[in-house]
Amino acid sequence: MFTGLIEGKGIIRxxxxxxxxxxxxxxSEFSLGDTQIGDSIAVDGICLTATKVLEKKFTAQVSPETIARTTLKIKKAGDEVNLERALKLGASIGGHLVSGHVDATGKIINISKVGDYYLFEIEIPQELSPYLIPKGSIAVDGISLTINEVSSNKFALMIIPHTYKVTTLSSKKIGDFVNLEVDMIAKMVYQWAKPYLEKLSSQRGKEITLDFLKNHGFL
Incomplete structure (x- = not known):
C-alpha cells in the first residue's frame, strides 16, 4: 500500500x-539503504517487488499483465520514473490510499501554465469516468492528485509548483501517456451502489434521496 507522495525520481538503466x-x-536519486529484497516499490504508480537492492539501485520482474496494462510497455532505458516505497503501518497518510494496481493509462491532451501552477488535462477510457468526481483523488503515475473537473472522457488537475518540480510531471508533454489508478474507496462504493442505481434508472420518477439511502443501508 502506498500514499501517492513521491519520495523521489529514478532512471531506468x-x-x-x-x-x-x-x-x-x-x-534511484535517494538511498535505498533500508529497503530489502521482496519489498514493494511503486514505479510510476506500478507496484513492483524488489528482487535485488543496492544502495541506490534495484531490480524487479515485470509480468506480461503489468506490461499490457501500464506505460512500461513504452518505456526505455534512460526514462525517468516516480518512486515511492511501501507505506509503513502507523505512518502518516499525506496523500490517499494507493494500491499500486494500475487501472488504465490516460493520455495528456493539454498542459497550460496558470501563474505558478500547471493545468493538466488527461483523456481517459470511458469505463473510468463513473469513479471520478471533482475534488476526488486519483493517482497519476503514482502521484496522489486532486481532480478539478471531470467530463465523460477527460479530467483536469491543477499541479502545484512543488509537485511539478519533484516528479516526472515536469518532463511530460502533450500526447504522453500516464498510469492511472482511481481511488479504491470510490471503486468500492460505486460497485456497492451500482445495482441500486441500475434499478433506479429503469424506473421513471425515482430519485436517490436521503430516505432511499437510509432504507438501503448507505446511511
Missing part, C-alpha cells in the same frame, strides 16, 4: 527480456 516479461533495473 536496463530492460532485459525474460520470457514474456522483462527485468527492469532502476537507479
Amino acid at each position: 536496463r530492460l532485459v527480456p525474460q520470457g514474456q516479461g522483462f527485468l527492469i533495473e532502476i537507479e
